[in-house]
Amino acid sequence: AQSVSQHNHHVILSEAASLELGCNYSYGGTVNLFWYVQYPGQHLQLLLKYFSGDPLVKGIKGFEAEFIKSKFSFNLRKPSVQWSDTAEYFCAVNARSGSARQLTFGSGTQLTVLP
């Protein structure tokens, strides 16, 4: 079975600070990796995704994530956060093959950016 760990439950930063949110997964096969974001009062939105190829992927709003296979990690980064980045961030994985297509999510990281 797959599992996803997000180590930081709540992160508080000042504007312009750099961000790194940790995500580690447990799965014996090849995975697809995702970061979703939920802004206050809004639904889950896709931030970025990794399927194969270049392990450094860029998403919307200046976010990027790096897949490190040897560490089973897919950390999310942003060089300079803005107040509007305040949201909850979820890391998710699913298997690249087989019949199980569902996403397995981490428990989320609440990011608060202070103006």
Next chain:
Amino acid sequence: GAGVSQTPSNKVTEKGKYVELRCDPISGHTALYWYRQSLGQGPEFLIYFQGTGAADDSGLPNDRFFAVRPEGSVSTLKIQRTERGDSAVYLCASSKGDMRTDTQYFGPGTRLTVL
């Protein structure tokens, strides 16, 4: 284009009652997923449809939960004899159903409260 829609946005019911939650996926998406999100947690998988058939219902917690997708588009999640522990946000997602590069897009959810 239109995203995934879910109705109702909020549902308050009494313990023991029956409820139906509806999901309207993105047009042309063959795969449809139901997830449940409790407070402070990431979404948890319930059931996945490919077309009209339930391809994986391993996440349904018990036989009080049932879902249908009779025409391969709209889906209804049905909960019988609701319990207070069923209170959560029920999320629907849809995707094109590609085997290797599938991306799920989420609706706004239905917040179910069982009194």
